[in-house]
Structure formats: C-alpha cells, structure tokens
Amino acid sequence: MWWEIEGHLEVRENQLYIAGIEASKLAERYGTPLYIYNGNRIIENFNRVKGAFEAAGVKPRIHYAAKANTHLAVLQLLSRQGAWIDAVSVNEVKIALKAGFPVGRILFTGASVGNADLKGLMQLGVRITIDSFSQMRRMKELGFKGEASIRWNPGEGAGHHEHTITAGKFIKFGIPEHRIEEAFLKAKALGLDIVGLHQHIGSGWLGKDVDVFLETVDKTIAVAEKAEELLGKKLEFVDFGGGPGIPYSKEQKEFPLEKYARGIIKKMKAADLNAEIAVEPGRYIVGDSGILLVEINTVEEKNVPVIGVNSGFNHLIRPAFYGSHHEMVVCNNVGGRNRKSFMVAGNLCESGDVFNESKQELRELPIPEEGDILALLNAGAYGYIMSSNYNSRAKPACILLLNGKEQLMVERQTVDDLLTKEKELEI
Ligand SMILES: Cc1ncc(COP(=O)(O)O)c(C=O)c1O
Incomplete structure (x- = not known):
C-alpha cells in the first residue's frame, strides 16, 4: 500500500500493524474509538527535520508547534529529543513547562x-x-x-x-x-x-x-x-x-x-x-505517527451505501472542517478484493458528519462486516487536539507505542468528565 512505512504502518497477512502490533488487537485491548501514536515515528520525523538542516551544516532551533498535538507524553518525548516549543496560548506554555521544557526553550506566538x-x-x-x-x-x-x-x-x-x-x-x-x-x-x-x-x-x-x-x-x-x-x-x-x-x-x-x-x-x-x-x-513531526481506530457498527444500503462508525467529527474534524482526505483501512481485511464505494458516516446528528472528503465523494473500500475495525490514517496532527464533546459524546482514549512497549496516554472520558464543571440549577 502507498501509505506503508517500514516499522511503522505495515500490512501483514492482510492485517494492519502499527509499530509491529496488530491494530485490531489494540482495539480489543483498549476499546474504540482509540487514538494510537507511534512514538518512534515521532522521533524519526523530528530527526528527519533536524537531519535535513544538519546535513547542510546548520543546527536549527526546532520549535515543535504544540498545537498539532499537545499530549503531555508526546511533549515529553520531544523534550527528550532537544526540541523547543512554539506555543499559541498560555495553557500550551503551562503544559510545555509541565512536560519539562525549560522556559528558555519556549516561544509564545x-x-x-x-x-x-x-x-x-x-x-x-x-x-x-x-x-x-x-x-x-x-x-x-x-x-x-x-x-x-x-x-x-x-x-x-x-x-x-x-x-x-x-x-x-x-x-x-x-x-x-x-x-x-x-x-x-x-x-x-x-x-x-x-x-x-x-x-x-x-x-x-x-x-x-x-x-x-x-x-x-x-x-x-x-x-x-x-x-x-x-x-x-x-x-x-x-x-x-x-x-x-x-x-x-x-x-x-x-x-x-x-x-x-x-x-x-x-x-x-x-x-x-x-x-x-x-x-x-507541527504536522510534519506528529501527523503520520497517529491513527484513529473506530468500530464499524452498520453496513447498509440507504440512498447510498453506508458504513456507520462509532465516532465522528467530534473526534477527527479535518474531513468535515477542511474537506481533508484521510486514508481509511479496514484493519482485518486491508487489501480485500470485494470492494464497493461507501459513505463512511459518523454517529453525530449532522449530515456533514462523514469521514469522506464530502458527502458526495464516496470511498471505495473492501466490503466490511459489522464489528470490523476501521483505521483513519495520518490522524496524529490536528486530530485529538481539535476534538470536542459535541452530542455529549466522550473523547476517545489515546495510547502511545514506544520501543516495543505500550502505555495509556489519555483515558477515555466518561459522562462524569462531561459534568465536572456543570452546576445544578440554583435560582
Ligand atoms: C505560528 C505557527 N507556527 C507553526 C504552526 C505549525 O504548522 P504546521 O503544523 O503546519 O507545521 C502553526 C500552525 O498553523 C502556527 O500558527
């Protein structure tokens, strides 16, 4: 597949693997929707930028644009690599400081x-x-x-x-x-x-x-x-x-x-x-490191063939907001020959809530079974960070894969998280 990257995203026996781990197995272990980031790919991307400058004889200041992905563990990983930070809000500065960046390595713009x-x-x-x-x-x-x-x-x-x-x-x-x-x-x-x-x-x-x-x-x-x-x-x-x-x-x-x-x-x-x-x-460093796994819950002929999934633009807004293309992969049948064009529909009450570039542009995919896991690729930048609680839906869990190990990076929200700042009617 055009998107395969050795050691990062691979297809083995028709299954999607990320950092050497079967994506469907991660969905089973952590549930869906699930963001998965490969920390080694983040390091690789950082080093590719640094290397391109160093090859031409200059040591650059690489200010990672935190807005692309502000997870604490991601920032800590980049701090270890010697990155600086481009921050666009006071909270981004605070998060970068918490992640261990010295104040002198942060520029607010x-x-x-x-x-x-x-x-x-x-x-x-x-x-x-x-x-x-x-x-x-x-x-x-x-x-x-x-x-x-x-x-x-x-x-x-x-x-x-x-x-x-x-x-x-x-x-x-x-x-x-x-x-x-x-x-x-x-x-x-x-x-x-x-x-x-x-x-x-x-x-x-x-x-x-x-x-x-x-x-x-x-x-x-x-x-x-x-x-x-x-x-x-x-x-x-x-x-x-x-x-x-x-x-x-x-x-x-x-x-x-x-x-x-x-x-x-x-x-x-x-x-x-x-x-x-x-x-x-920002995007260059984290964009291709992350994928979003969602579960297919509906496969049906409506007025167009529809695949319904348990996520939507509340979790990945780029297709709905920018008309962006995100490659979609049926994790347990990546190269399936029995294919058809679908509208891949989210679970929000908005007709623009599709993961296709638009409602009209259907996506050809192997015909899936309900219960299959679909991966949206290149979701590491401007993905989770632009997510919301629209329709009172919880934000997904996020995990990090690094050096053959895995860790939970962000817990899945619960309804209590949605209510923490809410007050009962008092007047
Ligand atoms: C000031 C500034 N710097 C850096 C970036 C990062 O951009 P990108 O993720 O495309 O590298 C942005 C994002 O638009 C920005 O506003």
Missing part, C-alpha cells in the same frame, strides 16, 4: 493576544512574539521586561486549505509589510528588547509551496537586515514558522525536506546576519 494572556505569559517568564502594535503597546504598559520577537506578514501564504493560510491578503496575523519598519522603530522607542523576527505563512504545504515559501524567506531576510539597522543591534534568531505537510492521499508526494532546509540555509548564509534559524513544524 499568539493571535489577538489580550492583557490576561500577556500577564500570564509574563508571570511564566516566556519569550513573546508581537503580533500587533496594540500588543506591543500593552506589553510596555504592563511592564514587560523580557525578550520579544515580531511576527510579520510577508504578503504571500500557502496551506492545504484557505483556513490554514496565514499570510497574504485578508489575514489577521502579524504586522503587514507596509508597517514593518514602523513596528521595529516603535518597539525600539518603547524600549522593548527585540531579539527575533517571525513569519508563518500557513500549514500543510507540499512540493510547489516550497517555492512560494522560499520567496517569503528572501523577503523575511531583507526585513531582518533592515530590522538590525533600525534597532542598531544583531537579531538572535529568525523564525520561519511551520507548514511542511505530509501526504494524506496517494496522489500527494513526500514533502521535499532537503530543498526546504537547504533553501533557507543558503539564503541565510548569503545574508548579512548571524541569527540562528528557527522553524516550527
């Missing part, structure tokens, strides 16, 4: 950052990226004494969906191109200690997007040089954000990591800068 957030961040002592003139002014008013960087919008973006493009026109993030020099001058006048420049043009790019990205790298480097002139000092780092994607479907190719890393390095070496290179990959 948020949007519409309010004073409550700023006070929280200042108490934690974390470095902050400035997203607006308003934020800069309020940081000064609140007495911010730490180090800061400035996020700018380099005018062009890329991403797998309109929602994930974060630079260009009609974008809420960062300081726009025509005001970036003003931003450095303002920060200097306010006495803020600016140590870095930040860009993030979007999430989930593949091949052709690297060229667009590298154009923004040129622009960012020019801005960094200008910033040093305006500030009268050298920058400590330039952060090029996240974005490298993974192939979710057969047609998509592997992300050209070498071209990406070499491109950044070549341009940085040619520049008049001594700044360290930072990048913020």
Whole structure:
C-alpha cells in the first residue's frame, strides 16, 4: 500500500500493524474509538527535520508547534529529543513547562493576544512574539521586561486549505509589510528588547509551496537586515514558522525536506546576519505517527451505501472542517478484493458528519462486516487536539507505542468528565 512505512504502518497477512502490533488487537485491548501514536515515528520525523538542516551544516532551533498535538507524553518525548516549543496560548506554555521544557526553550506566538494572556505569559517568564502594535503597546504598559520577537506578514501564504493560510491578503496575523519598519522603530522607542523576527505563512504545504515559501524567506531576510539597522543591534534568531505537510492521499508526494532546509540555509548564509534559524513544524513531526481506530457498527444500503462508525467529527474534524482526505483501512481485511464505494458516516446528528472528503465523494473500500475495525490514517496532527464533546459524546482514549512497549496516554472520558464543571440549577 502507498501509505506503508517500514516499522511503522505495515500490512501483514492482510492485517494492519502499527509499530509491529496488530491494530485490531489494540482495539480489543483498549476499546474504540482509540487514538494510537507511534512514538518512534515521532522521533524519526523530528530527526528527519533536524537531519535535513544538519546535513547542510546548520543546527536549527526546532520549535515543535504544540498545537498539532499537545499530549503531555508526546511533549515529553520531544523534550527528550532537544526540541523547543512554539506555543499559541498560555495553557500550551503551562503544559510545555509541565512536560519539562525549560522556559528558555519556549516561544509564545499568539493571535489577538489580550492583557490576561500577556500577564500570564509574563508571570511564566516566556519569550513573546508581537503580533500587533496594540500588543506591543500593552506589553510596555504592563511592564514587560523580557525578550520579544515580531511576527510579520510577508504578503504571500500557502496551506492545504484557505483556513490554514496565514499570510497574504485578508489575514489577521502579524504586522503587514507596509508597517514593518514602523513596528521595529516603535518597539525600539518603547524600549522593548527585540531579539527575533517571525513569519508563518500557513500549514500543510507540499512540493510547489516550497517555492512560494522560499520567496517569503528572501523577503523575511531583507526585513531582518533592515530590522538590525533600525534597532542598531544583531537579531538572535529568525523564525520561519511551520507548514511542511505530509501526504494524506496517494496522489500527494513526500514533502521535499532537503530543498526546504537547504533553501533557507543558503539564503541565510548569503545574508548579512548571524541569527540562528528557527522553524516550527507541527504536522510534519506528529501527523503520520497517529491513527484513529473506530468500530464499524452498520453496513447498509440507504440512498447510498453506508458504513456507520462509532465516532465522528467530534473526534477527527479535518474531513468535515477542511474537506481533508484521510486514508481509511479496514484493519482485518486491508487489501480485500470485494470492494464497493461507501459513505463512511459518523454517529453525530449532522449530515456533514462523514469521514469522506464530502458527502458526495464516496470511498471505495473492501466490503466490511459489522464489528470490523476501521483505521483513519495520518490522524496524529490536528486530530485529538481539535476534538470536542459535541452530542455529549466522550473523547476517545489515546495510547502511545514506544520501543516495543505500550502505555495509556489519555483515558477515555466518561459522562462524569462531561459534568465536572456543570452546576445544578440554583435560582
Ligand atoms: C505560528 C505557527 N507556527 C507553526 C504552526 C505549525 O504548522 P504546521 O503544523 O503546519 O507545521 C502553526 C500552525 O498553523 C502556527 O500558527
């Protein structure tokens, strides 16, 4: 199968294996819906990013974008590898600290950052990226004494969906191109200690997007040089954000990591800068490490052939929200020849609750039996972390496989968990 990765996802005797363990057996042991992450694949992916830069002679700061998957055990695993953290909320910073990241290895880069957030961040002592003139002014008013960087919008973006493009026109993030020099001058006048420049043009790019990205790298480097002139000092780092994607479907190719890393390095070496290179990959590190197992409870001809499962967009929202493709695999009959096209329907009361890219695009699968387990692949990033309790359904359990061992990472919720913060009617 196109998605097989040796030692990670494999088909043996028509069964799906993850990290050498039969997926159906894990479903039996832990129940479904179940998120499974292969920790060794996470380490491998982290090392692939690091290796691509090191092969070109640079030790990068790899700020893992915690938003992709904020499980404590995943963060701890990445802390062990020497990762830094890109955090977008005070709670992400707190979780990263709990996971053992030193405060100096965390950079907060948020949007519409309010004073409550700023006070929280200042108490934690974390470095902050400035997203607006308003934020800069309020940081000064609140007495911010730490180090800061400035996020700018380099005018062009890329991403797998309109929602994930974060630079260009009609974008809420960062300081726009025509005001970036003003931003450095303002920060200097306010006495803020600016140590870095930040860009993030979007999430989930593949091949052709690297060229667009590298154009923004040129622009960012020019801005960094200008910033040093305006500030009268050298920058400590330039952060090029996240974005490298993974192939979710057969047609998509592997992300050209070498071209990406070499491109950044070549341009940085040619520049008049001594700044360290930072990048913020999230999806690339955890995306293909995780799968979601769901149980097939209905196989039936409705007005279309339907496979009903015990999960929905409350557990994996990417198909419903972005129209994203997630490969689906019948775990106990991966290559079955008796096939048919189905709507794979979730158990929520919404007609858009399907795991196909859309209601109209049916998915060809081996005809399953009720009780079979279906795996949704590439669910390690923006999966569990975007899940909800819609329809008062519990969030799934999550397990981690690492070095031939397995552990429960997140317990399955119960109805009591849904009620913990609820109050009885009192008035
Ligand atoms: C500031 C910032 N950095 C990094 C990322 C990570 O993106 P990705 O998971 O595509 O690498 C994001 C996500 O959109 C982001 O907003």
